[in-house]
Amino acid sequence: MELTVLGCSGGVGAGLRTTTLRLNGQVLIDAGTGLGDLSLDEMAQIRHIFLTHSHLDHVASIPLLLDSIFDRIEEPIVIHGLEVTLQALRTHIFNNVIWPDFAILPNRANPVMRYAPMMPGQIREVAGLRLEMIPVNHVVPGVGYRVETPGKVFAFSGDTSTNDTFWQALNRYPELDMLLVEAAFPDRDEALCRRAGHYCPSLLAADLRKLNLDPDVYISHNKPGAEDEIFRECQAAITSHRIHRLGAGDRFTL
Helix, strand or coil: CEEEEEECECCCECCECECEEEECCCEEECCCHHHHHCCHHHHHCCCEEECCCCCHHHHCCHHHHHHHCHHHCCCCEEEEEEHHHHHHHHHHCCCCCCCCCCCCCCCCCCCCEEEEEECCCCEEEECCEEEEEEECCCCCCCEEEEEEECCEEEEECCCCCCCCHHHHHHHCCCCCCEEEEECCCCHHHHHHHHHHCCCCHHHHHHHHCCCCCCCEEEEECCCCCCHHHHHHHHHHHCCCCCEEECCCCCEEEC
């Protein structure tokens, strides 16, 4: 499995891109602003997008992707996600006001995108990958994913705060090689984290102790300008696992 981090920031700025993970060249988990760094040929290889939730920093590039490669799409790009997440796209983006409805273009019989609702606990197999949807705790309905290929496994938390569901789901399996997990704010903003459904280092450290497995842990989704403070606090608070920074452009072979 080839994993490329196209974006993992909690905002934008020079060199910062929002959440976009590319798997085996054909699959995305989320489609934030990091998608815009792909060439048209690379974009045209994308066949599936698995969404964690409906917030703009995780879906912003879907409309522009479809428009940019419209003439290159021979079969629909499949958008996987919770039904409530997909409905948010229908209602608020692909509504012929903000953006054309690409689920019926160029025509209803041959659209360039197709919605594929998933439910927590459901598993989809695409492009040699096995993706399991796991519910998490965010201010809107959100999920993470456990991604497996023969012999290797990683998990991505999406946007979340203190919960049991994500950790219980991972603990049902004997292996986890890598965990990508958010820490959006420093500890001084713990109250905001609790309201907005995000981790700060102390909340993340407490939840990581629920995990019975020993993956390498990569910290993502830092708010711009607070990256160093957040990682220093993660280093101090997290003693149960090996932690690393996650950055746009990182590549992993699992």
